[in-house]
Amino acid sequence: MLDIIEQFQKDATLLKRNVDSVEELKRWLEGNKRAKEYDYDKLEAIKLNDFYIIEGRRWFDKVNGNTYHSVKVFKNNEVIGDVSFEYGYDDAYVQTAYVLLSKNDDNFKDMDHYEIETIFRNNRDKLYRTVSDVQRKKDL
Numbered sequence: 001m002l003d004i005i006e007q008f009q010k011d012a013t014l015l016k017r018n019v020d021s022v023e024e025l026k027r028w029l030e031g032n033k034r035a036k037e038y039d040y041d042k043l044e045a046i047k048l049n050d051f052y053i054i055e056g057r058r059w060f061d062k063v064n065g066n067t068y069h070s071v072k073v074f075k076n077n078e079v080i081g082d083v084s085f086e087y088g089y090d091d092a093y094v095q096t097a098y099v100l101l102s103k104n105d106d107n108f109k110d111m112d113h114y115e116i117e118t119i120f121r122n123n124r125d126k127l128y129r130t131v132s133d134v135q136r137k138k139d140l
Contacts, residue, residue: 046119048107048126050075056093056131057140069093070140073100080104085140093131 053074060067067089072082081100088096098113108116120127134140 046107046122048119048123050107050126051077052101052120052127053077054094054097054127054129056097056129058089058093058131058133059135059137059140060133061137067092068137068140069096071097071100073097073104075105091131094129 055072055074056069057071058067058069066087069086069088069092070082070084071086071093073080081097081104083096083100086092086096095113098108098116101108101116102111102113108119111119
């Protein structure tokens with residue numbers, strides 16, 4: 001708990017805010033993702049036997065200024081999930097893929113994207129991510 005309070009004080013200092021109340025600390029803890037306890041030793045010990053491919057495509061809507069993406073997730077060259085049209089720019093396709101993995105794959109059942117990213121970071125040879133920018137919406 002002391003580490004969390006120290007992090008809170010650092011964040012408050014960065015935001016140039018004075019934080020004195022315990023209630024404000026509680027609100028910060030409830031809204032802060034870092035307050036969730038992860039068992040990183042357990043996550044780092046997971047070794048994957050399967051190979052995953054995340055294939056993303058992005059399309060920029062010039063009229064409205066929005067970026068959309070589609071994503072397919074493969075496990076051992078078989079599609080385990082896909083999303084054909086979703087709002088999100090830059091690497092948002094990875095976040096969408098992680099949601100698909102947490103719903104459709106037993107290795108990642110009910111995990112959030114922080115946990116999945118940690119597992120893939122320690123199993124770099126088991127994940128291939130690719131993305132391409134397409135010119136037309138129907139190419140998604």
